[in-house]
Amino acid sequence: MTKKKVMKIAVTGLILTSSLTMIPAVAPLGEENVAIAATNANQTFINTLAPLAQASQEKYGVLSSITLAQGILESGWGKSELTKKGNNLFGMKGRYNGNYVLMPTLEYVNGKWITINAEFRKYANWQQSVHDHSLLFVNGVSWDKNKYKKVLDAPNYKVAAQELQNAGYATDPGYAAKLINLVETYKLDQYDVLYDSIISESAYSAYAKVTKVSGNAVWTKPYKVKGTSLVGVASNYQNKDIQIVRKATTKRGTYYQFKINGTVVGWIDGKALTFYDKETSNKAFVSRAKITSTSGHTIWTKPYNVYGRSQVARADGYANKEVKIEREAKTAHGTYYQFSINDKVVGWLDKRAFTVYEFDSIISDQKVNLSAQVSQTAGHTAWSNAYKLQGLTKIGPASNYQNKDVTIDQKRKTQHGTYYHFAINGKSTGWLDTRAFKLYDAVQYNKAVNLDAKIVNPTGNAFWTAPYFSTGSKLVTSASTYAGKDVKLLREAKTVRGTYYQVQINGKVIGWLDKKAFKFYSTIKSEVTVNRPAVVTTVAGHAVWSKPYEVVGTTRVNAASVYQNKQVHLLKKAVTDRGTYYQFSIDGKTIGWMDQRAFDLYDNIEYNKAVHLTGTVTNAVGNAAWTEPYKALGTKLINQATAYQNKRVTIIREAKTSRSTYYQFQIDGKTIGWLDKRAFTNVK
Template identity: 30%
Template structure:
């Protein structure tokens, strides 16, 4: 039928619809499609405007839109079929084996001889070539970067094509496609040579490792060759630029970069990693530790080897320069530098770091040496006797020929080495810088060394140093006894610590009559004509007298009596025991026997009475005395009896107390009420307390 006639060509038809004129194109029917021919060609999609991908060439019946050709710009495509429609050549293409659709041939790059390949090449150093997303000139080709970024690097050529008479290559690095380059960018002249040999990197001040040889545009600094000083590296490429031969080097499979082959390489041979312990012996004046083997470019002095004499070091590398073997050493996990291997000694062993204090014991025939005696360069420093009683700080020890040697300091200064047999067995040696005094002179003496040590000589009796402050310098334990070394008025010696108490000599230490007393009150005045007194208290603790209180007070109006009697207003001199405590307001907390004062209490001062110098009840003893002192007064708020005239010798004096007072007394000793209470609380009959009253000038009588 005519309405089913197949048209072989597109034609236009005009239809009047609703008064509008519509113009449309009728598709070519499938039965009239042009024939398609098979092709097998590689091409690249270029950038174009208005081109699309269709399931069939555009205009054929059933042609559906797939996408824009610009979605595939720069992509490699395989052309599989060709068809001409209305004088336009169309290609069916696929990517990675998958058919994508049909595109207008004008959307292709126009490259010729597009071929995949897999060939290794080396990028040259042209300085003018670039890397492009597609061969330069193809529509949509974008600049990726300079070829200088890849100068002298191995690259992989993965595709080739010809465009405008120029051969182009697509390349990859490390499996990643980078872009397209003109063949002139390759090292076509073969400047770069593959290599396979090792060199030892030397030490220098200004040599670097570069991404490409220095001077090439884009060369970037990687690091200093000093980071690999005296390490062996593999040379994998060489290239000569001007007068300089450059090496591309690798370490442990990792590509480092390019180095100046002449300046970076060392002349050392037999460079080896090491790992063993060694001992530096005594060295000549010129022996040192160097940043690199002496004579190497940039080698600089680090330190003298003598600073590390007879210390353990770790050898971590060795090398030969000329005829000399050099070793790189470490100490305490720190690289020190390089030393001539001849500085090591093999005659010592068992080196130990120490930190202890010792004293010289045996001085006969022993000396101090710059190095252990018998070692090369050992010189005599001085006699061991020069260090008698001086604390030696032992800092190192070692064995040599069966002898233990010790290296020591004195006062922070390194002195030398001494045979271990000269060191005493004294332990616990400590600096003191304290003050002490002799408190147990009986049977004790002062010696030049702790008694029992060789040449410990007698200095004098401990009693010769009694009542003197001793400057205690140090202590040491020897044969189970702790000894003190002291200095006093230019004299020095050692004394058994059991004869000494720490602290300065007190007034109590000077008395000879208080051996059985452990509490002491001392009341003194500046001569006889004053009633102003100084009152001090002392207590013996663990054999040592300690001063506790020091206060002002008062004695009798006319001071101390040269001869005490009932008729003077003076205070008695002497050493007296402590009697009963008393008070008007109850016991303040004293350990002494305490008596509460009542209004009826008196102290009889009638020399003719049988009750003379006793505490009595007024009402109970009425008529037995003619005079007595009233006890119920404010001065006796608190106090204690001084046991004076306990034999109650008539007329010798009575009612001698220690009580509250803010002025002179009639023969008693007085001070502030709070101080009286403090003394009452402190006094303890178990400690056999006594009171000494005397002018200062006569204290030696006690």
């Protein structure tokens, strides 16, 4: 055999049985057994080898159909002695990591079959066999690195099979045809498509638990879609509750994208999940019932198997309890009732646990004394007793009493709700749901006042003949009719709803209006005449007004900044509920009123006379020398009195203010300034 015919690869078209009797691995082309349908054993072989072939195709480019067809042909569906003894699927000759199996084989040489003994590679498993087979195509042989390049570059299995034969992989002249026949018989070319394409994808909202983790994983895209990568094994999320946000179908199956704690994690096979039920309906369903069948039932915070539900208690703890059913919900598992006891919701329980009564019972009953108007009649009916009680009769639709003022003397509560017994003009009429009535408010007090205000917030407010929602209150007009008007407030009344004022405009009483509609003017608590000088020093946030700020009738005169650092004379002082204000003049002209915080006030000098005295400065601490008596207009600091401690001085003038008496003094014939009289001793 030439060097080209005896290579370190399998080139056999036959396999050996355990008795070493040679039999055909695949019958000659066209014979009956070429078209044998795939048995369960054959399909198991394909299913086992296909993932290894696809992994090799993804890494090295060897078509999976060629790997599978060669594996079938060379190993006789994995039943050859070489495969059994050495996990060698492809008849690869030579040694693998020093390991081999010595086997007889047939070679087709010079037009005839001959038997030779050869070393065949021995592998630990099929994965090594596939890997080594692929490397042969990638690396070639020592004398030709590109021997199988055309196999790798082949666009399909037919070209690849022929290029294998052309490269001399096997000596059998029908080798390519046999491979092609296997591919087409068992549809092996389907495994050449490594990636799935997404058939459909859409937003999907559901909750589920990861329960079947074996063989599953989480991916960045649906499994086997091109570009997907592993996020982690499914066991990382075992028994985790997840939120499903998208659904995608591929040829392989259905996959779901999910979040945990609001963060997207990845995609997982739907077979790994147990889905929570969705509520197909959830509606009010009020009735009186008793829990009579507790065996096998549990009370939940939500209907059974709805996401987020948790166990409240075993149903048998509530056996024979009379309850009120609040709501009914339906899921794929059944129908469930939410129930309460003594107005406290307990939870959800299977409908089959209850016996539902036809009639309600009276839960509570009390005498009342209320005034109201029948205002919400839609869906309501007047009855001879509270609704759903045994023996009641229908009186008529609530619309018969629309806008009627009524008195209410009894309040009765049942499982269905709360009902009032009412009378019109002192005549007993019937029972209506409390929601049909507009109850009038009780007036807590109603007193005379004398206030000035402006209507500044008319939106949503109106004038009424009495405080809003009190007995006999009727609409007069919208508050917007008098928007911006100055008004006089005559009375103030308070109800549970708010505070209201009776309004007079130009001597005419209009009606009652909510306190929130008004801007209240300030009231002058006191006003006195003053006479003292001052300087306007702090102007930020201040203005000059014709009257004290926010007193009725006041108007803006000017910005305070116009008078900054001006010497002024204060004429009047007014105290309001908002603050203290001064009226001031400049050069004898009255300007207006401004907040006291804008002024620096000075003392008036009551007298200033010449004297001739001597004394000693002994109480200097806390005193200072000034150019004028302290806090007289224009005074400025000269020095701290401590500079003159124990000095003998001459006193030349004496002045008095409302604050104190001051001396102007000299030292050694030099006039120093003015100092508080109390700083001196030994005055003569």
